[in-house]
Amino acid sequence: MALVLGSFEQAVLVAIMRLQDDAYGRAIFKGVEERLQRDVAPGAVHATLDRLEQKGLLSSKLGSGTPVRAGRARRYYRVKPAGVRALNEARAAVDNIWRGLKWPLVKARSMA
Amino acid sequence: MTIDRPTTLPPAWAESLLRLLLRPEDRDSISGDLLEEYRESIVPVLGATANRWYVRQVASYVLRATWAWGVIVAAICVWRYLLDTLVPIHYTPGVIALRSAVMSWALIATFSGCAGWHAWRTRHLRAGVLLTLIAATIGGYLGMAGRLVCLAISHGPETMAAIEGSGGLFEGFPGAPVQLVIAAFITCIPGAIAGRIAGTAYDWSSANTKSA
Numbered sequence: 001m002a003l004v005l006g007s008f009e010q011a012v013l014v015a016i017m018r019l020q021d022d023a024y025g026r027a028i029f030k031g032v033e034e035r036l037q038r039d040v041a042p043g044a045v046h047a048t049l050d051r052l053e054q055k056g057l058l059s060s061k062l063g064s065g066t067p068v069r070a071g072r073a074r075r076y077y078r079v080k081p082a083g084v085r086a087l088n089e090a091r092a093a094v095d096n097i098w099r100g101l102k103w104p105l106v107k108a109r110s111m112a
Numbered sequence: 113m114t115i116d117r118p119t120t121l122p123p124a125w126a127e128s129l130l131r132l133l134l135r136p137e138d139r140d141s142i143s144g145d146l147l148e149e150y151r152e153s154i155v156p157v158l159g160a161t162a163n164r165w166y167v168r169q170v171a172s173y174v175l176r177a178t179w180a181w182g183v184i185v186a187a188i189c190v191w192r193y194l195l196d197t198l199v200p201i202h203y204t205p206g207v208i209a210l211r212s213a214v215m216s217w218a219l220i221a222t223f224s225g226c227a228g229w230h231a232w233r234t235r236h237l238r239a240g241v242l243l244t245l246i247a248a249t250i251g252g253y254l255g256m257a258g259r260l261v262c263l264a265i266s267h268g269p270e271t272m273a274a275i276e277g278s279g280g281l282f283e284g285f286p287g288a289p290v291q292l293v294i295a296a297f298i299t300c301i302p303g304a305i306a307g308r309i310a311g312t313a314y315d316w317s318s319a320n321t322k323s324a
Contacts, residue, residue: 024141025141025142026149029145029149041172042145042149043169044172046142046145047176050138062141065140068147068148069147070144070147072140072141073140073141073144074144
């Protein structure tokens with residue numbers, strides 16, 4: 001059965017795909033904030049990254065630190081083929097739901 | 113007042129708490145992400161109140177690690193309240209009723225499980241104990257809220273008599289959270305020690321497997 005991705009999980013995966021080789025924790029939550037146009041708690045993004053990695057949709061490796069992080073290592077993420085498949089399926093499911101409707105929707109006709 | 117961004121530090125206690133509750137493999141990366149965000153984005157915008165943002169973020173990590181355990185504790189407390197008010201029994205002094213024993217062992221298992229899980233995950237004994245105390249506090253207050261809702265729904269003379277017969281109103285309101293934290297402190301330590309030992313054994317066996 002295909003994995004069902006929530007909208008937040010999709011936003012995280014899409015942010016990683018967009019960032020490519022620069023996809024580390026802070027860059028990802030900045031990317032998610034930009035996409036969702038709202039403040040996002042870093043804890044929510046870290047928890048989602050952990051969950052997606054456990055599902056086998058992401059892989060990660062430690063990189064080097066920078067002075068602004070007090071030298072602490074960055075963890076870089078990459079979307080695995082299973083993650084790309086899950087994103088494609090999520091997008092196809094949304095497209096399927098919207099098929100036959102013109103967007104944006106106009107006011108529905110009265111039932112009376 | 114000027115703020116030197118690259119060297120501005122968040123509250124030391126909050127950063128220590130964050131690092132304590134993270135897995136060893138995430139300790140640098142997650143605390144580094146928060147420190148980078150704090151210095152690059154938060155301090156320039158919020159200035160002196162940036163520390164509040166940092167403390168709020170750490171609190172969200174603590175809550176994520178403990179809320180599920182707190183809900184289990186609350187569920188056990190509400191289950192006992194419902195049993196005592198819907199199916200009251202006569203408690204004999206000096207005799208432990210089956211429901212009291214079940215509740216006690218369920219709480220001991222929950223506290224030990226919480227402490228063991230977090231001590232294993234973080235490889236810190238202190239994290240296991242501290243997070244269990246927080247879970248007990250959350251569970252105590254959630255359970256009290258749950259019992260208050262039940263009491264608001266049903267508060268007839270029979271219910272009040274059943275509450276009196278099972279220890280009185282004070283045992284549940286507001287005494288329970290304090291009792292739970294004390295009980296959690298006593299019962300979580302063996303679980304935390306077991307979790308810590310299991311973590312060390314796992315690391316040792318993983319290192320041996322890699323070197324073999």
